[in-house]
Amino acid sequence: MPQPQSLSPDREPGDRWRAIYACRSSQSRGRLIAEPASPTRSHFQRDRDRIIHSTAFRRLKHKTQVFVSHEGDHYRTRLTHTIEVAQIARALARALGLDEDLAEALALAHDLGHTPFGHTGEDALDACMHKFGGFDHNAQTLRIVARLEHRYAGFDGLNLSWETLEGLVKHNGPLIGADGEPTARYTKTGIPAAIVEYQERQDLWLDSHASAEAQVAALADDIAYNAHDIDDGLRAGLFGHADLRVVPFLADLLDEIERLHPGLETSRATNELVRRVITRFVEDVIGRSEQLIAALAPADADAIRRAGAPVVAFSETITTADRQIKAFLYPNMYRHPRVGGIRQQAADVVRDLFTRFAAAPQAMPPDWAAGMTELDEPRKARRIADYIAGMTDWYALDEHRRLFDATPSLR
Structure with a gap:
């Protein structure tokens, strides 16, 4: 059987179409945990594939985009939105001579950290986490790809390349200024703890724009x-x-x-x-x-x-x-x-779940409840937020029905 041909260490397919300012997989700053290179895929292609095969990506199918999913089956979910973003990102990257695989990987991963019930769920969870650093879906995306996915024997998370991680973290631009102080977006809340913690392990250049x-x-x-x-x-x-x-x-x-x-x-x-x-x-x-x-x-x-x-x-x-x-x-x-009442009910579901799990962590599934009694309040709250944020709309409603006598139909 013929052996697969390895990519050249200094060139890759499509190089002659890439602009000089494009990111190059062959010049990647690498992964936090070193891995052997793939003989058939670039670093960025590998990132894209890991994102697509992640549990968090599959869950996007049943997470609301804007909360009108009760209206019918033809409206966008987080998954259909993500696919549309990826198509547009590839088109733009191709026209500008950029690395299409990196642009696609970033587009496919950008919403992994979103909660159930769209921005309504995020706002509710952020309020629940107010005393513990709040909730930010960009930071949650980093938590997912850096530690919460458990698919590989050698590491937690997806161990994505530096270029993909910096693009996810700096989705809205630099997080700190030249003086080291948080930019306007984070002046009041501070930089999310998940990003600060990861920054201590691998410098993502928080003071610069992304690629x-x-x-x-x-x-x-x-x-x-x-x-x-x-x-x-x-x-x-x-x-x-x-x-x-x-x-x-x-x-x-x-x-x-x-x-x-x-x-x-x-x-x-x-x-x-x-x-x-x-x-x-x-x-x-x-x-x-x-x-x-x-x-x-x-x-x-x-x-x-x-x-x-x-x-x-x-x-x-x-x-x-x-x-x-x-x-x-x-x-x-x-x-x-028409959406307002449903949004309020959805927010109530998130708040109810957070309150119940905070009072009775054992109400969570065993793998999430394990060791909760040994955690301090901030880490306990963050684990609860991780669990709720990972829920699909349907699963959140099912959990609410399991724990409460009355659950809204969200219609």
């Missing part, structure tokens, strides 16, 4: 959010096409659709609108990012990290459109009266 591949994944998340929340909101009947016209960018697209396809049925018009939103945003990111990168003239991937500002970005025009779309969606979807 261009990580910046691509972050903007792909924004693009996917806007497009599919418009789609889901329309399909759920939370608002109509006419309501969207308060956003000039969307009004122009709707006019274009009507001009090219007069009298088009509503469902097809919705599909045309969503497709155009994604296309305009993606094309804008490519054009603006090419300008920023050309002006910076980075010699390597680290020059992107040390640039002092993102090089993958929207133009001013699309930045305004993005802001206006989010301003529309907040009251008309995320805080819509």
Whole structure:
């Protein structure tokens, strides 16, 4: 049987299409725990595969994106959202000459730390953890890939490469400034303990921006959010096409659709609108990012990290459109009266579970309850948060039914 051919230590497939500022698997800063290289996959391909095969990734199938899943089966879950983000991230990375596998790995992993019931569950769990450092889904993603997944004999977590970890941690930019103080996002709460603890084991350059591949994944998340929340909101009947016209960018697209396809049925018009939103945003990111990168003239991937500002970005025009779309969606979807009552019930489920497990840790499954009596209060609370955050919507409701006499149907 022929033996698999190993990748060259200094070159890899696709190198001739990669820009000089792209991350290169052959130049990776490695993994926390050294492992033999794969003979058939790059470091970043291996990261992507480990993420896809993780337990946390499978759970995304039954975690809500925006909490309208009670409306039907056609709305986004965390998994379908993640797949859409990965597709957009690969398209952007390809156009900009970046490493597509790293961009895809970051996109696939970016929501692993989310709780059940969307942002509602996260807000509720954050409140429960207020005295113990709070709850941050980005930090929870790091906990999952660095310690909570138990799939390998030689280590906890997934032992991902440095480039993937730094991209996950710096999803929203640097965490500390040049003075070593937390950036604005963490001024009040401080940097999450999970990140601080990992930083002591492996320096993730918390004072710099992430790679261009990580910046691509972050903007792909924004693009996917806007497009599919418009789609889901329309399909759920939370608002109509006419309501969207308060956003000039969307009004122009709707006019274009009507001009090219007069009298088009509503469902097809919705599909045309969503497709155009994604296309305009993606094309804008490519054009603006090419300008920023050309002006910076980075010699390597680290020059992107040390640039002092993102090089993958929207133009001013699309930045305004993005802001206006989010301003529309907040009251008309995320805080819509039809969703509000369900959000409150979902938050109650999370709070009830946390309170019960804090009072009676033995109510958790044996592998989670083991050793709880030996932990101090902060570590006990963090384990409870780990358990609840890992739940799917369905499992959280099942656990609530097991422990309480009445459980909301969330309908």
